[in-house]
Amino acid sequence: MIKTPVCMISADNKPLNELISKRILSVTVTDNRANEADELSIVLDDHDGALQLPKRGVRLNCLMGFKGESLHDKGDFIVDETEWSGTPDQITIKASSANFKSNIKEAKSKSYHRKTFGAIATEIAQNHKLTLVMTAALKAITLSHIDQTNESDLNLLQRLAKQNGAEMAVKKDRLLIFTAGSAKTASGKDLPTITLTRNSGDQFRYSEQDRESDHTGVSASYQDTGKAKREKVVNGDKGKVKHLKGTFANKAEAERASAAKMAEIKRQMAKFSINLAYGLPEISTESPIKLQGYKSEVDKLKWIAEKATHNYSKSGGLTTQLDLEAENELS
CATH class of the missing domain: 3.55.50.10 (Baseplate protein-like domains)
Incomplete structure (x- = not known):
């Protein structure tokens, strides 16, 4: 059954008026990793010049989904850039996560x-x-x-x-x-796993780094106050060891920092990107993903979404582009 995509935009807690809502050509929401602002881009048809350039600072909210189903709240955004281009005449509105503007x-x-x-x-x-x-x-x-x-x-x-x-x-x-990479919410609850089965309409790319060419361990220095000298801890295997800059206050802090960096290196060893012709707006960063129907070495890995881009188009439906990283180490 073909589903009808839905995208609803509100401005300062009010639905867009009919003049604007009917002119939406596309809406793109980019859900970035935690340390980056999420982004919203809206393209409007201004063929007759009837639209005014929107003001910066307006608070926008975006809901995405399909008709007859619950819509997914993709967040609040503050308008920080507007652009008028032609021909054909179009207005592009760009906004970033609301709280990143404070x-x-x-x-x-x-x-x-x-x-x-x-x-x-x-x-x-x-x-x-x-x-x-x-x-x-x-x-x-x-x-x-x-x-x-x-x-x-x-x-x-x-x-x-x-x-x-x-x-x-x-x-x-x-x-x-x-x-990081825990597939849990900030309150500690498990995020629901979403299974992606290979379909002919989806484009994908898998890549992995050669373990031998990357760092096998991470070291960090700390100040041992008892011995009045600097000591070092190593997480991982000795060999090609990456050393963290600076000196940590104690052994516990050095161990946590080196373990965190080693976990980050392991997560970056395998990458998978996919364009879903049939969008899944419920996916956000940190969502756990299970892949099925690909090569066995790909399917066996646990995947986490590190970036999710959802695009609603007046002519092309609702699509999702995902960048995934492996949660666990390559064997």
Whole structure:
């Protein structure tokens, strides 16, 4: 059965008027990895010049799905760019994740001493009127000393998340911090696995790196206060070892940082991209994906969506383009 795609846009909590909604040629939502803003692009038909250029700062919401089914909320966005082009005359509206436009991106200087990751995240969330959603294990991580020097709160959280094997995102007035590649929500719940079976209409590409040509381990230095000297920890196998810059305050922090980097390297060893002719707007970044009908070495891997692009077209239906990374190590 052929489904009818649906895309609904609202501006400042009000549905678009009929003049604008009838002129939508395409809508593209790009769901990026946590440390990047999600993006919304809308192309409007302005063949008769009847449309006015939209104002920057307008808050947009996008729902995507199919007629007769529940629509999927793809997020809130703030208009930051408009473009008028021709011929044929068209207006393109570009917007980014709403909370990425707040003062969370302003540089500041501050220090945190003997605080947990959760305490730092809670303070930042409260300062920016965000609701913190963070796994208990990440909240409990103790950090010896953190200096924030001419650095935004957003960048600080991204830095701390990366050092501790986590991802962070700001979406729909929530600060989300969760374990990278875990296929879980920030609250710790399992995300539903979506199975993709090979279809003739879908284009795909699989690639893998030669394990021998990449780093086999990651090392990190830390200050051993008892011995008054620098020590080193290694995660992974000795051989071609990548050394992290800087000196960590203690062994525990160095071990977490090296383990996080090693996990990141393993996730990047295998990549899979696919264009779905029949869109799945329910897929977002971190969604666990199961592949079926491809080569056995591809099907056996556990996959995580690192980027999802959903495109609604007045003439071409609803499609989805996915970039996946392997959750587990190649054998």
